């Protein structure tokens with residue numbers, strides 16, 4: 001047995017979260033799944049809960065709404081207290097991340113009349129850049145797109161330099177989707193506040209992976225998805241966060257009846273509630289909501305501190321193997337080396353990353369490819385074992401040694 005394999009076995013044996021792997025459906029124990037940062041695995045309890053939810057629909061019919069009507073808020077409270085460390089009443093499950101981003105960004109711009117600039121960065125996730133571009137375009141505002149280092153993420157100094165009295169909103173990702181780099185939420189939120197702008201964070205790659213200093217930073221707004229590290233399944237509803245003291249002052253642009261006071265009075269004019277439910281729009285996806293409830297409870301039970309700690313250790317172990325085995329093959333780290341500056345995935349660079357990702361899939365390892373030449377390894381502390389990281393990187397070494405990737409065509413375009 002090699003030293004690295006022995007190390008993986010020792011780390012797994014000492015892992016306080018090891019038992020959580022049994023709480024997930026593992027259809028093929030030989031598959032090395034390193035893509036939980038795109039789509040998390042299915043928790044066993046979610047499968048059971050969704051069956052029960054469908055039965056609720058079958059038996060309760062319309063009366064089911066007596067329970068379902070508050071589900072988005074109930075799940076929001078679990079996310080608030082168990083995952084994001086903010087207060088109940090500050091988080092709500094609703095819509096998709098893209099739609100929530102639009103709602104909160106528009107509300108923020110309305111709250112800063114006269115200011116005509118939105119700040120984001122050029123490596124923010126595409127949907128964020130597009131939504132903000134559309135918003136700026138529709139309002140005759142400027143979208144100020146900051147230059148980012150695609151390996152190391154957005155620098156606080158770059159954000160500071162971009163701020164002036166014209167900035168209404170700063171909208172950034174906390175953990176960068178490509179590199180996994182963690183932005184300095186404390187310093188950047190502080191700088192935005194100092195400039196009189198509102199601060200909106202995308203937490204898609206943060207929620208359920210790392211500690212998020214939303215409360216400590218005093219950040220104003222956040223959005224995030226639940227199908228990655230929160231394991232709520234494809235298309236599960238997203239969440240939004242609005243700091244409690246801001247809620248009543250912000251008005252979102254989609255005036256739907258689920259934000260309305262005394263909704264079933266069917267009043268003539270829109271008069272939204274003052275609480276976080278004012279950011280709700282229409283009928284919520286109940287089945288998806290139950291899936292988020294189970295996923296969020298699982299993370300809360302494990303404890304986000306322990307999850308983040310194991311994520312950092314998995315990443316450090318993956319980087320050690322990559323340094324030792326893959327550097328001679330032209331593969332280099334494309335994420336921050338410092339665990340404190342890295343989220344739940346490790347990214348590697350190689351000019352033939354696409355072909356390598358195909359060869360890995362053929363070898364039973366599922367990584368992610370991201371343009372232009374990045375291989376992303378998602379490390380999900382609730383079910384990824386150190387031995388999976390060993391197996392995944394050993395397969396990668398084998399691909400490089402045998403040049404198996406050269407048998408796959410070069411990339412033209414693909415879906416995921």
Ligand SMILES: Cc1ncc(COP(=O)(O)O)c(C=O)c1O
Pocket residue numbers: 096097098099125127128173177202204205225238
């Ligand atoms: C940072 C980030 N924002 C947004 C999204 C997607 O948003 P939506 O769920 O609306 O497709 C993703 C991933 O799909 C993401 O990584």
Ligand SMILES: Nc1c(O)cccc1C(=O)C[C@H](N)C(=O)O
Pocket residue numbers: 037038039177178204415416
């Ligand atoms: N949301 C996704 C989808 O609908 C299809 C395929 C992948 C995704 C993803 O989540 C991608 C992911 N946000 C990323 O960081 O690249």
